[in-house]
Amino acid sequence: MQTPTPAIADEQILALLSQEHTAERGFRLLMQAYQERLYWQIRRLVTDHEDANDVLQNSLIKVYRNIGQFEGKSKLFTWLYRIATNEAISFMQQKKRRFSASLDEEGSRVSSQLEADPYFDGDELQIRLQEALDKLPEKQRIVFNLRYYDEMGYREMSDVLGTSEEPSKLLTTMR
Numbered sequence: 001m002q003t004p005t006p007a008i009a010d011e012q013i014l015a016l017l018s019q020e021h022t023a024e025r026g027f028r029l030l031m032q033a034y035q036e037r038l039y040w041q042i043r044r045l046v047t048d049h050e051d052a053n054d055v056l057q058n059s060l061i062k063v064y065r066n067i068g069q070f071e072g073k074s075k076l077f078t079w080l081y082r083i084a085t086n087e088a089i090s091f092m093q094q095k096k097r098r099f100s101a102s103l104d105e106e107g108s109r110v111s112s113q114l115e116a117d118p119y120f121d122g123d124e125l126q127i128r129l130q131e132a133l134d135k136l137p138e139k140q141r142i143v144f145n146l147r148y149y150d151e152m153g154y155r156e157m158s159d160v161l162g163t164s165e166e167p168s169k170l171l172t173t174m175r
Contacts, residue, residue, distance in 0.1 A: 009029070009033055010077075012026075012029070013026050013029050014067075014070070014072075016029065018068075027064055030076075030080075034076075034080055038081070039052060041085065041149075041150065042055045042056050042059070042084050042085075042087070044133075045088040045089070045092065045141070046088055046091060051091065051095075054091070055084070055087050055088050056084070058087050059080075059083050066083075078156060078159045078160055081160045082161070085161070133145075142161070143157065143161070146161075
């Protein structure tokens with residue numbers, strides 16, 4: 001079976017989700033279409049596989065409970081991305097409050113975590129890049145990930161982050 005184009009798939013998914021008797025099927029299709037992309041967005045922010053899975057699960061639960069609030073003013077993926085990004089931010093803030101550590105300790109923790117992670121297949125350069133990204137302020141790290149890993153334009157990033165399209169505003173303001 002051929003996969004429909006995203007616009008058609010989104011419309012079909014939303015139609016299925018809007019009906020009580022087809023909502024479960026619609027949610028399975030939504031997960032099939034977007035789960036992996038959301039996982040990698042979250043993973044780049046929280047770095048740990050298990051943490052990323054937890055945040056993804058929380059994000060998908062939030063999507064399922066709030067799909068009726070999707071107004072269609074943006075693409076479905078943009079809305080999903082925003083939920084996942086906000087969940088990742090909340091997770092990181094909670095984790096930071098529980099475990100406050102110096103930047104050096106945090107960098108070596110990230111390095112050790114990635115090297116021990118069976119799902120990470122990067123090289124030394126990728127580990128160093130992740131360590132450098134983890135030292136950036138949270139908002140800058142998110143914008144970097146959206147721009148360079150997900151190749152989002154400024155308009156789509158502003159939709160995801162709920163801020164101005166102006167590049168300098170993307171780095172300093174998020175709702």
